[in-house]
């Protein structure tokens with residue numbers, strides 16, 4: 001196959017890619033611009049996120065922050081609000097920090113060299129290569145998962161694609177190919193091929209401009225390549241969250257300003273390791289678990305609340321709840337006689353949701369204490385908390401999993 005290309009029977013792969021791209025590419029909002037800020041925004045949003053999901057966010061973000069100066073000047077919370085639902089929030093924080101650096105160190109003008117781009121927060125080799133090649137037409141390799149897959153298949157690379165060795169090989173090849181064509185078109189063409197033709201499953205080799213000399217295609221390995229290092233199983237974290245609501249609103253807490261979902265708001269929560277059997281103890285989510293006022297528990301039938309959680313789980317929830325809030329002396333009295341009789345039923349499960357991050361899985365369960373007077377709770381000193389009225393929750397930046405769970409508990413979309 002190389003011999004065909006070397007003998008001049010086939011144009012260089014880069015030429016074939018660009019020829020194909022010119023007539024087959026999708027019309028996407030970031031395709032018709034050379035504005036490096038817009039390209040940086042689109043490339044940042046597209047990391048780990050599907051094109052269809054990104055498009056509305058891209059438009060809304062640029063409407064609110066039309067240039068790098070407006071992003072640099074914005075409050076971080078406002079940027080996170082625009083990003084809400086897109087996930088991987090460190091991208092938004094870094095994008096804002098990068099804008100601040102461009103304003104403070106580059107006079108508000110996006111730098112055009114790989115070295116300067118790499119010095120911006122959140123900008124790695126892929127994004128730097130994409131901005132340099134697409135916006136500034138510099139021959140810089142931009143190697144993402146799509147490009148790794150295309151080259152691994154085309155060249156028959158058998159090193160697992162997530163290893164440094166494979167990435168180096170692919171980067172070297174892409175750098176060479178990029179010298180053969182206009183960098184802007186070449187970068188976009190190979191990305192587009194990976195996204196639309198050389199897809200992870202069932203690549204459309206019959207319409208691929210590289211099929212004549214693609215190793216994977218010619219040797220029947222398109223469903224084998226690229227190889228990947230086997231993944232370790234994700235760690236499962238049990239998140240016990242509490243629905244604590246009184247006349248001042250629903251209690252929310254702010255996550256720490258570093259780490260996962262930094263600075264976002266959630267229901268007061270405690271994270272523990274997931275143990276087999278946790279699920280069995282939790283009872284069921286009943287629609288009425290949240291909606292039945294404590295006062296009605298005296299007159300209604302016990303079935304409204306769903307099954308008992310069991311004393312072991314109640315005791316565990318008690319011990320977790322006191323890590324978040326405490327009641328002053330006298331405030332902890334039960335509010336209904338039925339709750340007093342059924343001392344063991346002191347919590348009900350009002351919602352549950354699973355959320356998968358790259359390395360961990362959260363299993364969030366929301367419990368509401370029943371029969372406890374919440375009017376005088378005191379917050380744990382190491383937590384930042386506040387009561388928020390139901391109608392105002394949408395003004396706070398919530399992780400997607402809490403947005404979903406609160407929305408389903410309230411029977412409405414929070415966002």
Ligand code: SF4
Pocket residue numbers: 150153154197198199203204205208209210211214215216217222
């Ligand atoms: S021929 Fe098939 S496997 Fe090879 S690059 Fe094209 S789409 Fe991918």
